[in-house]
Amino acid sequence: MDAAPPRLVIVAAVGRNGAIGARDQLPWRLRTDLRRYRAITMGKPMIMGRKTFESIGKPLPGRETILLSREGGATADGVFVARNLEAALRIATDRARVMNTNEIIVAGGADIYAQLIDRADTLRITEVDLAPDADAFFPTINPALWREAGREIHPAGPEDEAAFAFVDYDRRERDTPLG
Numbered sequence: 001m002d003a004a005p006p007r008l009v010i011v012a013a014v015g016r017n018g019a020i021g022a023r024d025q026l027p028w029r030l031r032t033d034l035r036r037y038r039a040i041t042m043g044k045p046m047i048m049g050r051k052t053f054e055s056i057g058k059p060l061p062g063r064e065t066i067l068l069s070r071e072g073g074a075t076a077d078g079v080f081v082a083r084n085l086e087a088a089l090r091i092a093t094d095r096a097r098v099m100n101t102n103e104i105i106v107a108g109g110a111d112i113y114a115q116l117i118d119r120a121d122t123l124r125i126t127e128v129d130l131a132p133d134a135d136a137f138f139p140t141i142n143p144a145l146w147r148e149a150g151r152e153i154h155p156a157g158p159e160d161e162a163a164f165a166f167v168d169y170d171r172r173e174r175d176t177p178l179g
């Protein structure tokens with residue numbers, strides 16, 4: 001019998017104005033969020049757009065990257081290049097089995113979130129209490145489709161530029177009425 005397919009989990013830090021990036025960088029410094037990001041992505045395959053991969057500058061240790069690029073491009077240990085979404089999802093599903101995890105992380109950026117939000121099972125959003133100038137934004141989280149499943153509010157730590165909240169959303173059953 002086939003195992004259940006891995007869950008598709010979007011992980012993103014999002015400003016009050018929907019901002020996620022500016023000039024190919026994160027528009028804030030939040031050490032606490034980076035620590036949590038590491039913890040929730042460790043040991044999992046991550047689907048990532050080419051621009052986000054270049055902005056990080058290297059494969060993240062302990063994780064595997066499925067790099068989306070229509071051009072193909074250079075690869076490195078732990079990096080698999082996919083030229084379209086279906087290939088990325090197929091590779092990520094195979095790698096999740098090899099890595100013995102039931103989650104595939106969707107790691108952005110804006111282009112990739114917009115293409116995969118309709119297929120995701122869970123959103124793990126860091127709501128950042130800032131509204132910076134930005135050129136990359138998270139898609140609207142439609143409350144008819146997404147149910148808030150948990151919220152942890154945090155004041156800014158010593159190495160955080162702002163307060164933030166960790167908010168998880170689960171996809172509502174397709175035909176559950178709002179309420």
Ligand SMILES: NC(=O)c1ccc[n+]([C@@H]2O[C@H](COP(=O)([O-])OP(=O)(O)OC[C@H]3O[C@@H](n4cnc5c(N)ncnc54)[C@H](OP(=O)(O)O)[C@@H]3O)[C@@H](O)[C@H]2O)c1
Nearest residue numbers: 012013021024025049050051052069070084108109110111
């Ligand atoms: N706040 C957060 O949590 C967070 C997380 C991640 C990223 N970010 C930010 O988001 C920004 C980058 O987002 P972005 O939208 O500009 O770029 P992106 O999504 O990282 O990458 C876009 C690239 O991915 C490739 N691509 C997209 N769709 C594809 C498809 N269906 N098939 C094959 N390849 C595909 C293309 O690469 P080619 O041009 O090579 O074909 C495209 O140019 C940066 O500022 C980054 O810091 C923020």
